[in-house]
Amino acid sequence: DAKTTQPTSMDCAEGRAANLPCNHSTISGNEYVYWYRQIHSQGPQYIIHGLKNNETNEMASLIITEDRKSSTLILPHATLRDTAVYYCIVRAPNYGGATNKLIFGTGTLLAVQP
Amino acid sequence: DSGVTQTPKHLITATGQRVTLRCSPRSGDLSVYWYQQSLDQGLQFLIQYYNGEERAKGNILERFSAQQFPDLHSELNLSSLELGDSALYFCASSARLVLNEQFFGPGTRLTVL
Numbered sequence: 001d002a003k004t005t006q007p008t009s010m011d012c013a014e015g016r017a018a019n020l021p022c023n024h025s026t027i028s029g030n031e032y033v034y035w036y037r038q039i040h041s042q043g044p045q046y047i048i049h050g051l052k053n054n055e056t057n058e059m060a061s062l063i064i065t066e067d068r069k070s071s072t073l074i075l076p077h078a079t080l081r082d083t084a085v086y087y088c089i090v091r092a093p094n095y096g097g098a099t100n101k102l103i104f105g106t107g108t109l110l111a112v113q114p
Numbered sequence: 115d116s117g118v119t120q121t122p123k124h125l126i127t128a129t130g131q132r133v134t135l136r137c138s139p140r141s142g143d144l145s146v147y148w149y150q151q152s153l154d155q156g157l158q159f160l161i162q163y164y165n166g167e168e169r170a171k172g173n174i175l176e177r178f179s180a181q182q183f184p185d186l187h188s189e190l191n192l193s194s195l196e197l198g199d200s201a202l203y204f205c206a207s208s209a210r211l212v213l214n215e216q217f218f219g220p221g222t223r224l225t226v227l
Contacts, residue, residue, distance in 0.1 A: 043204050043218030101170055104157035
């Protein structure tokens with residue numbers, strides 16, 4: 001699985017967009033980019049995933065560069081409840097019965113400030 | 115609410131003891147995963163079951179074992195507990211084996227004294 005690099009921490013003002021970057025320069029053609037977050041001591045929460053097209057859901061948008069070597073998770077209007085550790089994970093589809101265990105790095109601690 | 119339930123929420127026990135953590139996956143999900151989160155190791159994958167069968171093992175100690183029952187709930191058994199086993203234990207479930215959307219429970223906080 002491709003290795004990811006994320007900043008250790010970021011700050012964002014409440015109501016502003018939070019843009020969380022992730023570098024995955026060794027990503028393979030069939031690997032997806034997943035984002036999860038973990039609010040303090042709660043179970044991780046799935047946010048969004050994508051392969052090469054930009055994706056949007058009710059929680060966030062995912063922008064993947066054309067060469068797929070990096071991506072950005074965008075929380076359009078951050079609230080205090082968005083303060084969490086955000087994990088970027090790159091994984092291939094689980095064809096052929098392989099496991100789809102998640103490998104979490106250290107993530108980015110996003111602190112939303114009032 | 116992810117739909118995944120875990121019991122108990124908190125567990126305090128002594129070294130050398132044995133405990134069982136329980137997980138009920140989301141309705142219809144066939145796959146169950148167990149993860150351990152300690153302060154110094156972060157989130158670590160332990161083991162995965164799919165429809166009752168073990169699918170993959172991570173860094174799970176020999177003192178730990180798990181199983182998934184016909185009703186799809188899963189139990190993680192931890193024995194000969196050591197101080198270092200104190201951690202948050204999360205269960206996750208997923209419906210689709212192909213992609214990797216997993217839904218996590220609230221966790222069980224284990225404290226070994």
